[in-house]
Amino acid sequence: MQLLFQVLLNGVLQGGLFALMALGLSLVWGVLNIVNLAHGAFIMLGGYVVWVLYTQTGIDPFVLLPVAALALFVIGYAIQRGILNLVIRGPMFNTLLITFGLNVVLTYLAQIIFSADYRTINPSYAGRNVAFAGATLPLVNLSAFVIAIALTLGIWVLLLQTRMGRRIRATAQNLVAARLYGVEPRNLYALTFAMGAALAGVAGGLYGMVSQLNPYIGATLTAKCFAISIIGGLESPLGVIVGGLVLGVVEAFTSLWLGSTFVDAVSFGLLVLVLIVRPTGLLGRTV
Template identity: 70%
Template structure:
């Protein structure tokens, strides 16, 4: 029983981080209708930005997250205005090709810059834990979970209760009406994509504190982010929390009872089941 409780807690902590990873993808997909296959590569770049800040500037990885977010926002804004804005109204297949090519380019540039070695961000408290009876809470994972959930909920509040957030939602729902109210789509699209990449970069900084990173982690993280976005539902900002927690707990239970090699099989098996039974996601609105 103690082992099951520990596994459920580990899955919950992992799921919070998964939710943070998927948030940027879901935002860009829902507003720009772009399935960003380079999303995981941006998560990877964010992890390396945090690693650089920690290794060379000696900035705590959690305190350095605002800097990582700002750097990644600037990169995302420029990528959207300079590249993706050209195909934002193109067929979905074109956007998939462009973002896939971008993922390949970013991966190989990262390999040239950082090598293919596995690295991790190891602050002094990386090995510390909080013990509550039979349950052990790794401090780094607990901090990453707290930051991830806080930012995910904060993004939900931002979209619902700020002028910019309402403009983003209005553009996603009805572009013509948004134009009539003075919204400039090209700038708003770039800001939205920049926010999505900033969230991805922040998730990468958190990921680097709890797991190893190298330039090739992006594809797997994109796949998980995609699955979480579908499972939770794109039209509910809190859906990624549900999807992330669900996926994290499912993977942990699968690893315990079946084997760690089957964790991804279970995750994507559930994705297929959700697409068949409820295509709008667990929290999505039925048509």
């Protein structure tokens, strides 16, 4: 029983980080109707930003997370205004091709700059643990979980309680009506895409502390974020939290009972099951 409890907690901690990783993809998808295939590459870049600054300056990697967010915000804003805005009204296939191309370009640029070696962000307290109800929680994983959930809830509050959030939701629901009320969609689209990239940057920094960075992790992370967004539903950030936690726990128990080889198979099997039983996601509205 103690082992199961430990695995459950590990899955919950992992699921919180999953939720943050998927939040940026879900936000862009829900507002801009763009499935950003370069989202995983943004996460990878955020991890490398924190890794480079940490290894060069020795500053605590958690303190460097806002720097990664700012760097990816600028990159995301420039990409949306300079590239994606040109085809935002075209078929979704066009944006899929462009973001796929961006993913390839960013991946190979990262390989040229950082090589294909695995990198890990290891602060001095990386081996410390926190005891909880007889279980052991790694301090870094617990801190990453708290930050991930706090940011996810913060985005939820921003979307529901702020003027910008109301504009974002209005644009996502009815672009014509939003324009009639004075919303400028081009700037709003760029800000939304940049926010998604900034969240990916923070997620990348946290991911580098609990796992290993490599230029080729982007495609796998994008697929995982896609699955989380579908499982939880695109209606609100709460759905992303639920989707991330569900996937994290499922993967933890799959690794325990079946081995790590079957983790991806079970995860995407769960995605297929959710699409069959509840196509709008666990927290999505039914028509």
